[in-house]
Amino acid sequence: xxxxxxRHQLGELLLDVELAVKRGECLALAGPSGAGKTSLLxxxxxxxxxxxxxxxxxxxxxxDTERGIDVPAEQRRCGYVFQHYALFPHLxxxxxxxxxxxxxxxxxxxxxxxxxxxxxxxxxxADARPHTLSGGERQRVAVARALARxxxxxxxxxxxxxxxxxxxxxxxxxxxxxxRESEAPTVLVTHDFAEAAQLGDRVGIxxxxxxxxxxxxxxxxxxxxxxxxxxxxxxVVLTGVARTAPSGATRVELDGGGTVTSTDAAEGLVAVSxxxxxxxxxxxxxxxxxxAENRLSAEVVSITTVGNRVRLGLAGxxxxxxxxxxxxxxxxxxxxGAQVVATWQAAATRLVSV
Amino acid sequence: xTRRAWFSALLVVCLAAALTFLTLPVVAIFVxxxxxxxxxxxxxPGALDALxxxxxxxxxxxxxxxxxxxxxxxxLATRSFPGRAIVVTLIELPLVxxxxxAGIALLASVGPSGxxxxxxxxxxxxxxxxxxxxxVALTFVASPFYVRQAVAAFAAVDRSLLDASRTLGASEAHxxxxxxxxxxxxxxxAGTALALGRALGEFGAxxxxxxxxxxxxxxxxxxxxxxxxxxxxxxxxxxxxLVAVSAAILLSVKLVRGGEALGIxxx
Numbered sequence: 001x002x003x004x005x006x007r008h009q010l011g012e013l014l015l016d017v018e019l020a021v022k023r024g025e026c027l028a029l030a031g032p033s034g035a036g037k038t039s040l041l042x043x044x045x046x047x048x049x050x051x052x053x054x055x056x057x058x059x060x061x062x063x064d065t066e067r068g069i070d071v072p073a074e075q076r077r078c079g080y081v082f083q084h085y086a087l088f089p090h091l092x093x094x095x096x097x098x099x100x101x102x103x104x105x106x107x108x109x110x111x112x113x114x115x116x117x118x119x120x121x122x123x124x125x126a127d128a129r130p131h132t133l134s135g136g137e138r139q140r141v142a143v144a145r146a147l148a149r150x151x152x153x154x155x156x157x158x159x160x161x162x163x164x165x166x167x168x169x170x171x172x173x174x175x176x177x178x179x180r181e182s183e184a185p186t187v188l189v190t191h192d193f194a195e196a197a198q199l200g201d202r203v204g205i206x207x208x209x210x211x212x213x214x215x216x217x218x219x220x221x222x223x224x225x226x227x228x229x230x231x232x233x234x235x236v237v238l239t240g241v242a243r244t245a246p247s248g249a250t251r252v253e254l255d256g257g258g259t260v261t262s263t264d265a266a267e268g269l270v271a272v273s274x275x276x277x278x279x280x281x282x283x284x285x286x287x288x289x290x291x292a293e294n295r296l297s298a299e300v301v302s303i304t305t306v307g308n309r310v311r312l313g314l315a316g317x318x319x320x321x322x323x324x325x326x327x328x329x330x331x332x333x334x335x336x337g338a339q340v341v342a343t344w345q346a347a348a349t350r351l352v353s354v
Numbered sequence: 355x356t357r358r359a360w361f362s363a364l365l366v367v368c369l370a371a372a373l374t375f376l377t378l379p380v381v382a383i384f385v386x387x388x389x390x391x392x393x394x395x396x397x398x399p400g401a402l403d404a405l406x407x408x409x410x411x412x413x414x415x416x417x418x419x420x421x422x423x424x425x426x427x428x429x430l431a432t433r434s435f436p437g438r439a440i441v442v443t444l445i446e447l448p449l450v451x452x453x454x455x456a457g458i459a460l461l462a463s464v465g466p467s468g469x470x471x472x473x474x475x476x477x478x479x480x481x482x483x484x485x486x487x488x489x490v491a492l493t494f495v496a497s498p499f500y501v502r503q504a505v506a507a508f509a510a511v512d513r514s515l516l517d518a519s520r521t522l523g524a525s526e527a528h529x530x531x532x533x534x535x536x537x538x539x540x541x542x543x544a545g546t547a548l549a550l551g552r553a554l555g556e557f558g559a560x561x562x563x564x565x566x567x568x569x570x571x572x573x574x575x576x577x578x579x580x581x582x583x584x585x586x587x588x589x590x591x592x593x594x595x596l597v598a599v600s601a602a603i604l605l606s607v608k609l610v611r612g613g614e615a616l617g618i619x620x621x
Contacts, residue, residue, distance in 0.1 A: 047517050073520040086518035090536040099532075100522035149523060 002057050002153050002185040006043045008050035015039050015050070015209040021185035028200025029189045029211070030232065036209040037189035038083070041155045044187065045080050046073035057153050057185075079151030079184065083158045085142035087130040093117060093141050094126040100149040116144040120174075136167040143178060154179075154186040160195055172198055193233050197221075205229045221275070227352050230273035235350070237273050238318045242266040242351060249293075249346060256317035260294045262349035271352045278348040279322035281312065283332055284339035292343035296320065300338045303329065314342055383593050395591040403569040404577035405595065411485060411573060412553045415492035419549055423501045424542065428530060430501075431508030432516070442505070449498045453558025456495055460563040464490065487564035488571050492553040500549040507541020508534060540610050547607040551600055 002021045007014070015036040021027045031037055042048035044055055046062060049070060055063040062071045087096050098113040117123050120140040130138055139159060146154065159175060160168045176199055179186055189206075190196050196203045197217035204214040205228070213225045224230035231237045240254040242262075250262045252272055260272055280290060284297060298320055302313035310329045314320040320342055334340070395401065430442060448456060462468050466475065466482050474481060481487040511534060519529035535542070557575040564571040566580060574592050582589040 042517075045517075045521050047520065073517075074523050074525060076521075077523075078521050080518065080521040082514045082518055084512075084514065086512065086514040088515060088518075088533055088537070090539075099519070099524070102523070145522065 002044070002055075002187070004040065004044050004053070004055050004187075006040065006050040006053035006055075008039065008043070008048070008053065010036065010039055010209075013209045015043075017206070017209070017211055019187075019204065019211060019214075021187060023185055024183050025201045026179045026186040026188060026199060027202050027204060028196035029187065029204045029206045030193045030196035031189075031191065031206035032232070033191055035206045037191075037206055038157055040206075041080070041157050041187060041189060044153065045078045045155055046071060046076045060152075077149060077152040079146030079149070079154045081139075081142050081146045081154075081156040081159050084162055085130075085138050087138060087141060087145075089130050092127045092129055093122060093133065093137075096130070096141055097145045097148050099145065112148070113144075116148055117141075120144050134167070135163045136171050139163060139171055140174070143175065147178075147182070151184055154182060154184045156186065156188040158190055159188065161190065161192070175199060193220075205232055207232075222350075224273060224350060224352065227271035227273065230271065230350060230352065235273040235275050236279070236321050237271050238320075239269070239271055242268060242270045250351060252351065254296075254317050258296050258317040260296070260349060261346040262351050263347050264349070264351040266351040266353055268353065273350045273352065274344055274348055276311065276321045276323035277309075278344045279320065279324075280343050281322055281324055281328065281332060281334070282341045282343060284341055288341075288343070290343055291345070293346040294349060295341050295343045298340055298342050300334055300336055300340060303334060303336060314340070316342065380597055383590055383597060386590055391587055392591040392594050395585075395588040396595070398588055400568050400572075400577060400581075401588055401592055404572050404574045404592065407485065407488070407569065407571075408554060408573040408575075411488040411492055412550065414489045415496060415553050416546065416550055418489070418493050419497045419500050420546065423497055424504060424535070425530075427501050427504030428508050428534060431505045432513075445501055446498050448495055449502070451495075453495065453556070454562060456559035457491070457562025460491060460494060460559060465563065482563065483565045483567060483571060485564075485570055488560055488573060491559040491563045492556050495556050495559050496549040496553040499552050500545040503545025503548060504538070504542055507538040507545065510541065511537050543610045544607050547603050547610075551603045554596065554599060554603075 001023055003019070005018045007016050009015075013034065013036055017036070017040055019027065029037055029040070039048055043050050043053055043063070049063070050065065052065050053063055054065070055061070057076065061069050062076050063069060088099065091099065094110060094113040094117060097116050098109040101109045101112055104112070114123060114126060117126050120143065122137060122140055122144070125133060125137055130141070133141065139162070143159070160171055163171055172195065179188075179199060188196070188199055193203070200217070202214060203217050203220055204211045205220065206212070207228050213220060213229050220229060221233050221235075224233060224235065227237050238254055238260070240252040240260070242250050242252045244265070244267065245251045245261070250264060250266055252260050252262065252270060254260060254272070262272065280292065282289065288295060296316045298314035298316035300312055301315045304311045304313075305326065308326055309323050310326055312322045312324060312334070314322060322342055332338075332340070430438065451459070461482075464470050464474055464481055479486065481490055515533055515537065516529055519533050520526070524532070555575055556573070557579065560571065560573060561576055561579075566572045566576040568577075572580065574596055578589045578592045578596075
């Protein structure tokens with residue numbers, strides 16, 4: 001069990017966070033840079049002393065500003081993976097992993113470090129210096145080092161952001177396995193919602209020093225509590241004015257023209273959010289062939305292939321992004337400049353008052 | 355000729371002038387006397403005494419500079435406190451002091467009739483006209499070269515390494531010895547070489563503060579000055595030795611820097 005409460009003014013930003021992580025659980029905090037994610041980890045680790053705060057790890061109090069308790073960082077058993085890994089450049093991989101193992105003979109330290117490196121598939125890289133390791137290997141050494149002392153709490157700061165896209169997918173899967181095995185309560189911070197959703201048992205969205213919403217990844221995606229959360233989880237966000245239609249559904253007059261329907265209830269100024277993969281594309285000027293209530297005319301401005309999916313940038317009354325299959329792009333013969341209709345269900349349309 | 359060619363020609367002429375002006379005197383030291391002459395005049399007892407004294411005094415002052423200057427530089431590089439900029443400026447001040455002023459300053463502070471002279475005398479320490487005085491003079495003029503470089507070297511070390519060390523349960527003293535010094539080593543070595551060069555060549559402050567007594571306070575630069583009007587060959591021979599040692603120091607700095615560029619040292 002890890003509990004962190006912190007109030008701390010950081011320049012313009014007021015960090016004001018309260019969170020609890022259970023044993024064996026990984027809480028992933030996602031938010032834009034400058035939201036206070038790293039500062040929160042530093043408070044937990046004892047590298048930053050907040051003006052007001054409390055940190056409890058298992059049955060020990062590490063920080064209580066009211067009672068004047070502040071256990072120094074070196075005595076808190078935190079496994080901390082730094083954003084750029086902070087490997088000691090003059091030490092080999094095994095010496096990095098063995099650094100926290102003091103009071104043992106060189107033989108014992110080597111044996112323990114080798115055991116950890118083997119677990120991470122790095123046994124043959126034990127003598128390599130960090131600058132000769134690949135990004136993915138460096139990341140694994142950093143995680144192995146953080147685990148070497150058997151930490152009570154695991155803190156990971158953007159553990160995948162220093163990796164290239166291809167390495168990241170593999171590294172994320174491996175890290176996920178490590179986190180599932182670990183019993184230590186874990187806080188992971190990232191600027192990437194998809195990464196948080198993949199690695200966290202629960203995800204918190206952090207913005208401007210506060211956790212604005214906390215839940216399972218699917219809860220956050222399905223019921224974003226604010227336009228920021230919707231936008232951050234990858235949704236398309238449109239703005240407009242909502243009123244209840246005679247049918248009971250809500251009609252939203254979009255700024256810039258066009259109307260959409262949602263099954264959510266709302267009145268007045270709203271943010272409309274819909275996920276790009278909910279949006280289908282039809283050629284302009286044809287009769288509607290789906291059951292989708294919402295139809296907006298748009299022009300294709302960009303076509304980006306991501307794996308087997310294609311992201312279409314659309315210029316309509318407000319910008320839209322649709323994610324469709326490669327096959328449908330080919331079937332429709334889409335090119336930049338093509339006139340299309342973007343369609344989606346009223347049930348896939350979330351409304352948030354702004 | 356086009357304007358661009360003229361400008362390039364001007365650059366080349368300036369470089370050639372600078373190169374000639376700076377190397378000719380040094381080359382002349384070796385041209386003016388045969389190697390045999392040099393070795394023969396080194397056989398003279400006064401010259402060997404001066405060499406030995408220079409090495410001893412320089413080694414002692416470098417040892418003091420490293421032991422005291424390294425932790426001091428680490429503090430300046432890793433902590434911010436009110437007045438830090440003033441402290442840094444005060445430490446760097448001897449860099450720009452004329453050697454004669456440094457000598458006077460040492461006399462006025464730790465000389466026999468200086469501010470602390472009585473206390474030093476009472477402690478039974480003899481500085482003026484003693485080898486210890488030479489060490490004091492060398493340390494005074496050479497330490498800023500090291501401390502300045504060491505502060506820069508420590509400040510350049512990624513702070514997250516210190517944070518990592520703390521989260522891994524190591525004390526700051528442990529991190530200082532095992533992480534900071536090894537990682538900053540190329541910068542520290544360069545600073546040591548600069549201080550070494552400055553200490554070996556020290557003349558004015560030593561002369562004024564410690565005097566020029568053969569075997570006690572007469573270092574190589576003082577011995578050269580002492581005999582250039584009476585025994586020019588011997589002065590030349592000692593100069594040649596200093597040139598060789600200084601060149602070796604410069605070369606070692608370049609090699610350390612080269613190592614840094616080759617990625618042996620961290621970014």
